[in-house]
């Protein structure tokens with residue numbers, strides 16, 4: 001059962017060939033059996049899930065229920081869940097219980113999805129390896145000595161090991177696509193503003209976007225359809241109709257113009273990974289698409305621009321954790337300043353502190369123009385590069401990451417090497433574009449990801465391309481041996 005995609009499971013449930021309670025029990029057992037190795041979950045909500053599954057079975061029995069009725073599901077632990085703690089992978093929020101659900105959570109609940117728990121992640125979504133979590137690292141189901149990627153490492157590892165058919169995730173600089181690539185699963189980061197950020201704990205507000213990780217593009221389409229849409233409670237959410245992402249999945253790719261991002265093949269790309277990506281491009285050609293090289297000259301500036309903008313915004317967003325209103329409070333504060341200082345020193349980990357300090361520095365008087373304003377200008381140049389490219393091609397493609405998953409501990413001591421992991425993913429966030437990662441083979445036995453980037457609000461086009469590719473290939477159906 002666990003080998004089936006979310007799409008198949010939803011159909012089985014609706015046809016009453018399996019009950020939600022049976023499914024939830026089966027996945028809970030897999031979660032429990034894997035937790036000591038993978039550490040994909042911060043919190044498992046077994047009791048609540050079983051009660052919800054019973055209700056889903058009643059609804060399905062009466063011919064009612066939403067499109068995801070009874071489907072087991074998980075949330076990255078930065079989506080607020082009423083009554084269930086939301087830690088954001090941090091000691092700061094270790095015991096935080098939100099009084100309300102994030103919009104994404106309430107929408108998926110309304111669609112009938114059953115939450116089995118909250119997924120581990122890098123602290124405040126800052127990281128590329130899931131090693132910054134206060135709750136310990138997540139491990140890669142393909143090889144537990146390797147990282148699953150980050151920051152949505154729990155979501156990606158859980159789907160890869162089939163502990164869940166799908167999970168929410170977020171992407172500020174690559175945190176959906178990079179772990180999806182490392183774990184051999186499918187992930188989509190929608191256009192900035194497509195999915196509500198209400199109740200999604202903020203890291204860098206002009207870049208953060210919620211999305212989904214699942215086994216197949218079809219599965220992600222099915223979930224995104226429920227998640228996406230205008231939310232009056234998020235002022236950056238876009239008031240535009242949500243197309244039916246499932247409706248166009250089968251469309252022919254004949255005549256589709258694909259641009260291959262030259263800069264993504266220039267430096268540091270693992271040769272075996274490159275071969276996987278080139279083979280994937282050949283599949284698209286066989287499907288009738290045309291492929292040609294496109295250059296985006298300002299793309300190499302993405303990482304430096306991002307590591308000014310993201311820390312600047314995080315330093316402002318994380319100012320709210322002051323030990324007063326919510327989150328960790330130090331013991332026996334002497335005075336207000338001592339309360340702030342010790343609560344924040346104790347509550348945040350090293351990477352979060354590094355970002356807050358960098359961000360505070362680049363925003364300070366005298367440096368604002370030199371760093372923050374300059375970075376925003378670079379961001380504009382990158383956005384213009386993309387706009388020019390999308391005047392000529394329908395989609396851009398390239399590798400998701402420069403290498404497959406690396407070993408735990410390999411990059412923790414050197415933040416710059418760690419940051420360079422996001423070299424291919426960050427530009428889509430800076431420009432607010434939708435982007436996906438789709439499994440496209442194995443480089444030295446480890447999953448490789450094909451990245452697909454589209455113009456604003458072209459999610460349906462991305463999903464269509466990814467789905468047609470997945471009908472020709474079975475990389476997305478491969479399951480790590482230990483979990484097969």
Ligand code: GLN
Pocket residue numbers: 125126127128150151170171172173174175176203310422
């Ligand atoms: N790895 C990047 C960072 O550390 C991106 C994280 C993310 O997308 N949340 O900031």
